[in-house]
Amino acid sequence: MIQLYNVYKSYNNTPALVDISFIIKKGAFVFVTGPSGAGKSTLLKLLYRWESYDKGQVLVNGINVGKLKFNKLWQLRRHIGVVFQDYKLLQGKTILENVAFALEIVGADKKTIRYKAWESLKNVGLSHRKDAYPVELSGGEQQRVAIARALVNNPKILLADEPTGNLDPEMASEILHLFEKANADGTTVVLATHSQNILREGDHAVITLKRGKIADTRIVA
Amino acid sequence: MNILNTTLINIKSNKQLFFASVGTITTALSILGLFLLVYTNLNSVLLFWNDQVQLIAYLDDEISADEKKQIEKLFSSRSEIDSFDFISRDKAWENFQSMFSEKSSFLKGMGFNPLPASYKLKIKPSRERLKSIQSLAEKLSQQNGIESVEYGEEWISRFETFMILMRVFLLALGTLLCLGAVLIISNTVKLSVLSRKSEIELMLLTGATPGFIKIPFFLEGIFHGVLGSIISLSLMKAIHLYLVSRFQGSIETFGRGMDFQFISMPFVMVIMVTSILMGWLGSYLSIQQFLGAYKKL
Numbered sequence: 001m002i003q004l005y006n007v008y009k010s011y012n013n014t015p016a017l018v019d020i021s022f023i024i025k026k027g028a029f030v031f032v033t034g035p036s037g038a039g040k041s042t043l044l045k046l047l048y049r050w051e052s053y054d055k056g057q058v059l060v061n062g063i064n065v066g067k068l069k070f071n072k073l074w075q076l077r078r079h080i081g082v083v084f085q086d087y088k089l090l091q092g093k094t095i096l097e098n099v100a101f102a103l104e105i106v107g108a109d110k111k112t113i114r115y116k117a118w119e120s121l122k123n124v125g126l127s128h129r130k131d132a133y134p135v136e137l138s139g140g141e142q143q144r145v146a147i148a149r150a151l152v153n154n155p156k157i158l159l160a161d162e163p164t165g166n167l168d169p170e171m172a173s174e175i176l177h178l179f180e181k182a183n184a185d186g187t188t189v190v191l192a193t194h195s196q197n198i199l200r201e202g203d204h205a206v207i208t209l210k211r212g213k214i215a216d217t218r219i220v221a
Numbered sequence: 222m223n224i225l226n227t228t229l230i231n232i233k234s235n236k237q238l239f240f241a242s243v244g245t246i247t248t249a250l251s252i253l254g255l256f257l258l259v260y261t262n263l264n265s266v267l268l269f270w271n272d273q274v275q276l277i278a279y280l281d282d283e284i285s286a287d288e289k290k291q292i293e294k295l296f297s298s299r300s301e302i303d304s305f306d307f308i309s310r311d312k313a314w315e316n317f318q319s320m321f322s323e324k325s326s327f328l329k330g331m332g333f334n335p336l337p338a339s340y341k342l343k344i345k346p347s348r349e350r351l352k353s354i355q356s357l358a359e360k361l362s363q364q365n366g367i368e369s370v371e372y373g374e375e376w377i378s379r380f381e382t383f384m385i386l387m388r389v390f391l392l393a394l395g396t397l398l399c400l401g402a403v404l405i406i407s408n409t410v411k412l413s414v415l416s417r418k419s420e421i422e423l424m425l426l427t428g429a430t431p432g433f434i435k436i437p438f439f440l441e442g443i444f445h446g447v448l449g450s451i452i453s454l455s456l457m458k459a460i461h462l463y464l465v466s467r468f469q470g471s472i473e474t475f476g477r478g479m480d481f482q483f484i485s486m487p488f489v490m491v492i493m494v495t496s497i498l499m500g501w502l503g504s505y506l507s508i509q510q511f512l513g514a515y516k517k518l
Contacts, residue, residue, distance in 0.1 A: 048426070050426070070431070070512075070515070070516045071430075071431045073425070073428075074428040074429060074430050074431075075428075076428075077425070077426060077427065077428035078427075078428035080428075082426055088419065088422075088423060088426075090419065090420055090423065101423070101427075102427045105424055105427045105428060105429040105433060106427075106428060106429075107433075153427075153428075
């Protein structure tokens, strides 16, 4: 569960988020949308505490994010998978190693790492290319690897910041289906996008931001 | 195992920097080591001479048996004297001839013994040794039958002062060289950290503990230091072995029982521990500074 209460965030006195409050229930799928500069990325960064906030309260899985010390942030981040527009894959590692990297970090044993990394790649349809390097893959394939990496540790929450921003509509739709599949398996998904196609295709709750404020919400029953 | 792998990958990806860093640490520690080698050997000379400190009372050639008895009585009454040996004129001449055996033909040609009889006095070690030797020497020089008194304590005292200065110099030099080495390691590790910036960010995002991120860099820094110290100690040992093979003969004529000393084990341990600390501190400074930027976010 994600809870935000009257959250404010500014950069050098320029407000980025103003009085944001909402609750996202466990297992929900929520789009965060709005024009560029509306505060979508900032909002997501607050959830995995990449950025701190000035006022208010952010609770993620019952953890008071603002109170977490730097050396305890891993406790929050191990429950969250993050996917970025630019994939953030390590170019010197094969795609299997890229996925395995997330497992190594949490201290999984070698056997588990091998099995789970391969299985995660299989779930995104890329197990046959496990020895390829990111540069050898298309944008859509790289994003699938990033999703596999984000999901490999079975996070409770999956955050995605413009995951389809660099992809053509067909590929974007494929990627959306992967997020929906993860959501169907019980993962809470928060996906930031400005793409109307994606919003139309996925029949999910929507939080619309405009100049750092919540402008509109669409609740799906 | 993974941590060691990561450390090795870090080193491999910055090979040139790694060698430059290890080379500089080796040079810094070798300079310190050379001074330590000199210090150790001067110290051993000091200890050797200290042990040899004695007061020699040369006797008049025409000394009477009664005067000799009086002198020996005086020696026995003085508590600062540990022991005394009488060296007759003949014995002194014999010793002299054996010390300069290569000039024996010249010495034989002299036809007479120019050396006086003497007493060698060993003085008990104490803090006030110099003062007690001085007062004893004064007393003895007034004694009938004693021609002159000789002792080298004053010179040794000056040498001791020099050794204290040497210690201060070594400490200052060591501190400066260590600081330099820490800065070099810190910069090398900083470049290593920066070259892996995206990987570290990913680690932070994925929930790596700070220890998981820092330890490979600490190990890298420590590896720099330890390798540098091992190479410099090996160089020191090579220099020591060369000096021993080349000059041991000469040093033995200088003082019997003396030899070239290697840096003592405690100093070797100090160099090793210092190098580990330097490596750790260097990498600690860089990684803390790097992660500090993420703390402020």
